[in-house]
Amino acid sequence: MRRLLFLGLLxxxxxxxPALATTDSSLVAATDRSVFEPGGAVPEQLGPLSSAxxxxxxxxxxxxxxxxxxxxxxxxxxWVPFEGESYSGWRRRFDLILIHHPGSSVEIxxxxxxxxxxxxxxxxxLTLYRGPVDEVTQLLADVDPGxxxxxxxxxxxxxxxxxxxxxxxxxxxxxSHWGIAILLLALLVKLVLLPLTLWSNHLQRSxxxxxxxxxxxxxxxxxxxxxxxxxxxxxxAYRERGITPFHTLKxxxxxxxxxxVFIAVFNALGEMTGLRGEPLWWIADLSLPDRVASLPWQLPxxxxxxxxxPLVMTGLTVLATLTYQNSAASNEELHRQKRNLLWxxxxxxxxxxxFPSAMVLYWACVNLLHAVQQRVIRL
Numbered sequence: 001m002r003r004l005l006f007l008g009l010l011x012x013x014x015x016x017x018p019a020l021a022t023t024d025s026s027l028v029a030a031t032d033r034s035v036f037e038p039g040g041a042v043p044e045q046l047g048p049l050s051s052a053x054x055x056x057x058x059x060x061x062x063x064x065x066x067x068x069x070x071x072x073x074x075x076x077x078x079w080v081p082f083e084g085e086s087y088s089g090w091r092r093r094f095d096l097i098l099i100h101h102p103g104s105s106v107e108i109x110x111x112x113x114x115x116x117x118x119x120x121x122x123x124x125x126l127t128l129y130r131g132p133v134d135e136v137t138q139l140l141a142d143v144d145p146g147x148x149x150x151x152x153x154x155x156x157x158x159x160x161x162x163x164x165x166x167x168x169x170x171x172x173x174x175x176s177h178w179g180i181a182i183l184l185l186a187l188l189v190k191l192v193l194l195p196l197t198l199w200s201n202h203l204q205r206s207x208x209x210x211x212x213x214x215x216x217x218x219x220x221x222x223x224x225x226x227x228x229x230x231x232x233x234x235x236x237a238y239r240e241r242g243i244t245p246f247h248t249l250k251x252x253x254x255x256x257x258x259x260x261v262f263i264a265v266f267n268a269l270g271e272m273t274g275l276r277g278e279p280l281w282w283i284a285d286l287s288l289p290d291r292v293a294s295l296p297w298q299l300p301x302x303x304x305x306x307x308x309x310p311l312v313m314t315g316l317t318v319l320a321t322l323t324y325q326n327s328a329a330s331n332e333e334l335h336r337q338k339r340n341l342l343w344x345x346x347x348x349x350x351x352x353x354x355f356p357s358a359m360v361l362y363w364a365c366v367n368l369l370h371a372v373q374q375r376v377i378r379l
Contacts, residue, residue, distance in 0.1 A: 033063045036095045041131020043139050048125040049104055054115045058090055061097050061130055067288050070303035071354035075152070076270070081108045082151045087143055088113060091133060091151055094273055094287075098148075100127035100140055134273040150267055160264035164189075165272055172274070179280050182269075182358060186365035189265060190373075196257060203250045208337075210243055269358040283309065286358040302353045310353045313364035317345035320371035 034040045046054075058079060069076045079090035079097070088106045089098035099106075099113060104126075107114040115126065129136055136143050149165075150158045167188065172181040190197070214237060221233045238244055269275070275286040283290040291305035298304045321341040352360050 033066070035130050036063055036066070036132060038132055038135070041129060041135055041139060043100075044128045044130075046099070046126040046128050049101070049115055049117050053117060054126075055112055056099065056115070057112045058097065059111070061128075063095075065092065066094070069289075069354055070298075071301040072351060073354040073356075079110065080151045081110055081113075082148065083108050084144075084147055087140070089129075091148055093271060094133055094276055096129065096131060096133040096136055096148065098129040098136060098140070098143065100129065100143070132273070149271060153263070153267060157260060157264055157267075160260060161267045161271075164265045164268035168268065168272065169274060178275065178278055178286055178358070179361065182362050183365045185265070186362055186369060189261065190366070190369055193258060193261065200255055207248050207250065210241055210247065213241070214238075265362065266359050269362055270356055272358070275356070275358050280357070280361075283357045283361075286361070287356050289354060290357045290360075301350055307353055307360075309357055309360045309364065310349055313352065313360050313367060314345050314349045316364055316367040316371060317348065318342065320367050321345065 035042075046056075062079065065077050076093050079092045079095075081090050082088060083106055086102040087098050087100045088108050089096065090110075091097075099115070101115055103117075105116045107116070127140065129140060131139075133148055134145070136148070137145055146162065150161045153161060164185070168181055168185050171184045171188075172178060175181055175184065217237050218234060221230055221237065225233055235245075238247075272287075278286045280286055282292065289303075289305060289307045290309045292308050293306040295304045295306055321338055348363070352363060
């Protein structure tokens, strides 16, 4: 997850290595935003690759992002390098800079790419593509768009993200409404993970029951004894109930299994080109935050926009917290659990506030379904 939360733009260099060939002067002018808009891409020929190889810098080809994300979503502003057998380059969410180099090997980093000629280097030269990531196959037929997706994720997470993306497209094809499709995706994921959720709830109730029984006993031991005797009596209290002091970690360990699913779904919602420019209710673009007004100042981690949907999401989380019941917990323990859930609601508000509306809407749907679960199903 740390790889998803790095902040800021990359510092890009324009320096060229003198020993290597350079590009045509017409290609080193700064790119405007239009080339990355739908229909704006045009492949450009870089010429044949000489025996000395070629180093190309990223900086001359970049353009300002379509939207400047802030806070924890700032990683959407930066270019992520990728490397393939016949094409390599950089991707920034919906924007793509790709160099088609059949027969050549490459060395690529965040700032530049070095092309090294091989025995099978094509005589037709190199092709540069700058444009939307979803239009590259219209101009370069042998590029696999699946290899360009989710480059910032670990390899084993990418199939999960592609599955979530395919599922959402399928649901939208059925209902022709992005809001309903995202709600159905949240419902489908919840149903698939229901057995694990039930198991986790069972573990949590068991922990709560043991804690309710143990807390008065442990408090009395700490009040009446100290040192080694207190430790021995505490361990004896745990043994009498057939548990260890680490039994509270069991529900947490079960929830770790859910984290890859959440990461995959959120990344799918963040990179889906089909959401670009799609309006929903008051939201002008599901691929961007639902800014309804501008603030006169920049808030740390939140930006300078007033986004309504994260506030709705937080309200649903608070509703789910207020309706939360746990018959195995004492009043004191239930109060503590609700307090922790409210703190989590505030943390998720800060986390999701600068992210695309589709991601926030999905989490709002998850919270709504959780509130229904607590109120009706009472798992």
